[in-house]
Amino acid sequence: MTRTDLAPAPARDADPADVTRVAVSTVIFSLRRDHGDHGPRLVLPLVRRTRDPYEGLWALPGGWLAIAEGLEDAASRTLEETTALTPSYLEQLYAFGDVDRSPTRVVSIVYWALLREGEVDAQVAAHEADGTAPENVRWVDVSDLPPLAFDHDQIVGYALWRLRNKVGYSRIAHGLLADEFTLAELREVYEAILGRRLDPANFRRQAENSGTLIPTDRFRTGSHRPARLYRYNRDVELADRGPLGIRPAPNRA
């Protein structure tokens, strides 16, 4: 009996083993700060799976690409459906398509974004207030991840590697900071991303000589001695997203 002798099934009920499907997933990095004088930690949201495969395990937010939906739109939609988060932009990270990365054949287009502490808190609080807070979501420390479904540990590892690489030649740390920040706050973001301590004096010297920071007339006051606030120099083009970018270029903002 050949394949064409079988009763043909409609496309949507086709044997999944015969079809490559496209999914999207998103890695959202943010910072979380414990009480006390420790620096912030780099965290990301995970969603507990409520169905097979990998039921009960944690996974990146995501879902299937719809037939009439762009890739980034699908990433935004599935992120909001699973976590209620709405970052101001998403950047494509990589397409993962190993044959055995899922029980059926799935190519996942992965997006990533940075969210400031305040943005996460505000979005979570708004959803808790109106009773629409998503269930099954947990923010976890990147240095203390639980076992993840599919190849999501590889995806997180790659996203971390890209973030750590990128912080060296772009103003990407700005995506995790308020518009104005002290050099100590900037250093803490670098330390959270790189996962190691940096020498404060060396960091200060390099930051001041980088040409990417502009000192303001304002100071952070509090329990320490007043510290000058800085902002990024938007004339320095460092994190251009290129011809595919959807955000206006910094010097056109």
Place this chain on the structure above:
Amino acid sequence: MTRTDLAPAPARDADPADVTRVAVSTVIFSLRRDHGDHGPRLVLPLVRRTRDPYEGLWALPGGWLAIAEGLEDAASRTLEETTALTPSYLEQLYAFGDVDRSPTRVVSIVYWALLREGEVDAQVAAHEADGTAPENVRWVDVSDLPPLAFDHDQIVGYALWRLRNKVGYSRIAHGLLADEFTLAELREVYEAILGRRLDPANFRRQAENSGTLIPTDRFRTGSHRPARLYRYNRDVELADRGPLGIRPAPNRA
């Protein structure tokens, strides 16, 4: 009559409007040199389409992802089938998935690679010698592209932007050069990538101060005065492909 009244078609003949399919395409950059004293030009291979959609137009080498084939394997296979080229590695560039980029819904995972002049010539010559040279392939100057099928002009534009960005902070030009090269040859590669002339004295000074080049004891002799040959310093980690890289890191080679 509703859709379910229609005789269902087998999965593989399903109405293409209902299925998202995954394709791969590849952008191969190389250099081509005319006779005379001009510098090299940046070129890439295109394949003339022999079927609809866009029959007769030029397109990037590529094809469909097979169900049991990894993304990079598919890119290698379709590249070889269409152009007979076999680069030593491919790097993933971007996934293009706009809803209207093709008459049916197609997500294309695009790979790219650099091929040295000698590699292209050797591979083409071998195939011409045994009568297996592919038809319908043409190498074109990136500054003089014909109209391209699908969104391939956008893809080439993005690949060029990435190449131009990357040449600033990596040893990517090495992928287009022999192991040893003069500073004039290196400058010509930069000029071909950037599409503009560079001041020879400034370029020489920056290259010598970059820490990425090692002078050898050998010289290029010919019609000009002898010029020292350089090679890249492989201890300087500049073009690491990260945890997804399949090439050994330079300092482990």
